[in-house]
């Protein structure tokens with residue numbers, strides 16, 4: 001069986017981002033790479049959005065970028081600007097096409113469906129397949145989004161809605177998220193932060209229909225695309241092995257309080273690429289411990305007091321938008337952290353600190 005210098009398990013966002021980073025930095029000129037991916041064809045399946053706080057390789061896959069957004073709770077809307085850190089949406093279809101076209105140019109890169117097809121004994125492995133299943137013990141961000149096209153101009157495509165909590169909460173945390181790509185086209189997502197104890201929150205189609213028709217009052221529209229998913233709001237457990245690094249969701253690249261992962265994956269890929277020559281001895285890349293700690297407290301409050309969360313998220317955005325964006329994107333300094341923490345209900349958070 002064939003041997004490779006590097007193996008990437010899972011050719012999704014993290015696996016392909018890493019392979020692309022290595023390829024464009026000429027790290028695969030005299031090294032071989034095998035990518036193991038189950039899927040038989042690549043098509044758009046996710047819309048990766050984030051505040052652009054650092055440069056990345058996929059500007060040409062950005063579907064739309066915004067400099068204004070809103071967040072709202074019943075009867076209150078906050079209008080915010082993100083001029084310094086525009087919010088970008090990457091179309092996964094364009095991403096897969098761009099990366100796969102580039103990787104196919106290099107004969108040192110091979111694609112396989114199963115790890116059993118190759119010899120792994122002397123390879124360094126990057127694994128993006130987490131060994132977790134949806135369960136009811138942990139918190140998840142689970143959601144369903146549809147892209148719709150309206151008959152008439154309806155959306156203001158200069159401004160997106162990050163969180164609309166003016167909806168049925170069902171004793172949990174629920175919001176809608178709307179990304180208007182044009183005046184007639186938008187991705188509208190119903191999102192839950194919960195333990196998924198049962199399927200009672202998964203009537204996504206009903207929730208979206210109700211929101212579009214009775215809340216936004218859009219009568220004539222067509223659904224042109226749908227995506228559904230669940231992001232673990234906990235770190236997958238894995239065994240530490242000398243010849244293996246976990247990447248992507250499997251490698252703890254998700255910011256647990258928000259589910260944002262895409263830009264962390266890009267930063268991790270750059271880090272691995274810079275250190276590839278000595279990768280087995282390189283310090284593990286992780287989301288700063290400060291955020292891991294603050295997020296764990298935040299999630300404890302979220303679990304205990306779901307009814308308080310719409311107000312807490314709304315208040316968080318009373319800080320200057322750049323401060324909140326930097327905080328949520330792992331780029332804040334001590335004073336910016338303090339500004340965010342000062343907006344949180346003190347008693348509730350102090351109690352959560354000691355639980």
Ligand SMILES: Cc1cc2nc3c(=O)[nH]c(=O)nc-3n(C[C@H](O)[C@H](O)[C@H](O)COP(=O)(O)OP(=O)(O)OC[C@H]3O[C@@H](n4cnc5c(N)ncnc54)[C@H](O)[C@@H]3O)c2cc1C
Nearest residue numbers: 010011012013014036037038048049229248249260261262
């Ligand atoms: C629908 C959706 C929308 C999201 N939106 C955002 C967003 O807006 N912003 C953001 O920052 N994050 C977002 N995320 C979170 C995160 O960015 C994505 O989940 C991202 O795709 C994670 O990359 P990954 O490589 O870890 O996992 P994936 O992209 O899922 O890649 C894993 C790959 O492994 C393959 N695979 C699985 N099992 C095996 C196996 N046994 N052998 C070989 N291959 C296997 C899969 O087919 C897949 O291609 C979203 C997640 C989902 C699910």
